[in-house]
Amino acid sequence: MSMQPSDLVVADVALWAMRYxxxxxxxxxxxxxxxxxxxxxxxxxxxFTGRNGKALAxxxxxxRNIQAALKARNEELHCRAEEMREAVLNWTRDLLEADLDDIYDESNQLKPVAEWPEVWRKGLVRSLKVDATAENIGRNRVKLSLTDRLNFLELLMRHLGMLGPRIKRNEDRKLLAAARVAQMSADQVALRKLYK
Structure with missing residues (x-):
């Protein structure tokens, strides 16, 4: 007597449920x-049906088998969350370390979007406008709108508890304001480079 594939799996019951x-x-x-x-x-x-739903629940x-299944499913979810946490932190690092030179070639021309690093295509650039008017014959004027990286960093630091208690918030705001000013001047330098 040979086994059929249908004998191996009960229809519609997941493998983890069969384990328990x-x-x-x-x-x-x-x-x-x-x-x-x-x-x-x-x-x-x-x-499930019955008179006293709460008692049955x-x-x-x-x-024991339902408790074991719940514990295993929660552990599995926790492991997936840890993997996702690592991916988010790696993406955040790439986002914060992205350089404007990554999207320019050696001749100081904007590369095609398909050649941009992934972090630029998936989150760093909010919008891209190309102005190809008659005034700019031979050269297109490009306007990039970037994600506010410092705001993103501030939110991440607050989430991770790196900005300290409420007493330090004023000091943190001053530091963040100074960092924003520095970032804006760096962005202006990058835009000047773009329009040269």
Whole structure:
């Protein structure tokens, strides 16, 4: 007697649910409960019926296999969040370290957008306008609008707790204001370079 592929997998039950011997309804209950931590709502979404929904939901939550499945799914979510955190921090570093020279070639002409580094194409440039009027015959005037990197850095630093308690906020604001002025002057120098 040979096994068929249909014998290996129960229809519509995920592999993680099979590992914990959950029925389809129990697997749906676990996922719905993880979504908003409302056991009665999760019970309703999973399709369980009965008079006392709250008691049935608590009975399901107390089952060892459902507790183990919840723990495993939460750990899996935590691991994915850590991976995403690393990706966000790498993207942030690239965003903050991006140089205007990255989008110019050796002859000081703007490269085609397809040749720009990814950070410039996916977040650093808010808008790009090309002015090809009769006045600028032979040369197109380009106007770039960039993302406010210092504002982004300030938000990130606040999120990571690097700006200190409320008492230090005034000092932090002064430092950030000085950094903004320095960034604006650097951007003006870069724009002058663009229009030379």
């Amino acid at each position: 011997r959950l029925t389809l309804e129990q697997a749906i209950f676990v996922e719905a409960y993880r979504h908003d931590f409302d056991p009665v709502k999760a019970l309703r979404i999973a399709g 608590m009975k399901l939550l107390n089952q």
